[in-house]
Amino acid sequence: MKRIFASLFAFSLLCSCSGKSTSENVVLAKESQPKNLQVAVNPELEKLSRVLSSMSEKCKNAIPNGNPQEFLSDLHKVLEWDEQNQSEDISLYYLIDKKHKVGEDYVPLDLVPVKNNEFWNVSRNDLSLRREAYDALEKLSQAALNDGIKLLVSSTYRSYSYQERLFDRYVKQDGLELAERYSARPGTSQHQLGVAVDFGSITDDWGETKMGKWVYDHAADYGWSLSFPQGYEDVTGYMWECWHFRYIGVEACRFQKKWFSNVQQFMLEFVDAWESID
Numbered sequence: 001m002k003r004i005f006a007s008l009f010a011f012s013l014l015c016s017c018s019g020k021s022t023s024e025n026v027v028l029a030k031e032s033q034p035k036n037l038q039v040a041v042n043p044e045l046e047k048l049s050r051v052l053s054s055m056s057e058k059c060k061n062a063i064p065n066g067n068p069q070e071f072l073s074d075l076h077k078v079l080e081w082d083e084q085n086q087s088e089d090i091s092l093y094y095l096i097d098k099k100h101k102v103g104e105d106y107v108p109l110d111l112v113p114v115k116n117n118e119f120w121n122v123s124r125n126d127l128s129l130r131r132e133a134y135d136a137l138e139k140l141s142q143a144a145l146n147d148g149i150k151l152l153v154s155s156t157y158r159s160y161s162y163q164e165r166l167f168d169r170y171v172k173q174d175g176l177e178l179a180e181r182y183s184a185r186p187g188t189s190q191h192q193l194g195v196a197v198d199f200g201s202i203t204d205d206w207g208e209t210k211m212g213k214w215v216y217d218h219a220a221d222y223g224w225s226l227s228f229p230q231g232y233e234d235v236t237g238y239m240w241e242c243w244h245f246r247y248i249g250v251e252a253c254r255f256q257k258k259w260f261s262n263v264q265q266f267m268l269e270f271v272d273a274w275e276s277i278d
């Protein structure tokens with residue numbers, strides 16, 4: 001409860017002392033405070049405090065100290081970008097993990113086939129991505145080409161039933177406990193959203209290749225975020241996957257890096273909580 005909470009408290013005191021009271025400010029009289037000490041709090045700051053309080057300890061600890069107003073300004077850029085750029089489909093920040101799912105019937109509205117072309121190579125011929133992710137993959141791949149690297153796209157959208165077959169196969173191969181650490185149960189995979197790409201050989205070694213290093217260094221500049229970073233299995237539920245990136249947009253990648261220790265899971269959990277709480 002330190003870090004941004006300390007800043008929040010300092011800011012709320014500042015509001016009450018400065019005498020500034022705009023229509024956006026409300027006066028909250030908390031029962032724990034003396035009756036003559038009423039603290040003026042911006043409703044957004046009060047909401048931020050509540051949302052942060054609802055986050056896991058790990059997420060709270062990942063958030064650096066900073067100016068809450070700056071945090072809120074950055075948050076609104078992220079939310080506005082999603083509103084302006086996304087189609088009629090679900091939000092590009094949709095939280096999906098071991099606890100948050102999509103239905104068996106969910107299929108992205110606008111799936112675009114991903115075939116071999118001048119930008120990239122594919123490792124199979126039945127790949128597809130949601131439109132926004134496809135367009136962003138073009139931009140990423142163009143930048144890679146400019147640096148002399150042609151990306152290899154190995155896995156993209158997967159239907160619920162495809163993920164089901166995949167997960168069952170891994171369970172038979174490695175047992176349930178191990179399979180859970182690297183493969184998603186049907187309905188819980190970012191691949192079903194049509195916004196995730198597995199690059200290259202889909203092995204740890206790929207991270208050390210020229211292509212792997214380039215993608216790691218530049219993906220966020222084009223809105224692609226590493227979903228399962230090294231050392232966060234207890235947070236994401238999955239072992240490190242150097243090859244798996246999710247498209248969330250440039251603003252969200254910046255927000256994730258600046259305020260959430262560059263951990264996508266923390267950032268998306270926060271946005272989900274912000275959108276869920278009044």
Ligand SMILES: [Zn+2]
Nearest residue numbers: 196197198244
């Ligand atoms: Zn993947």
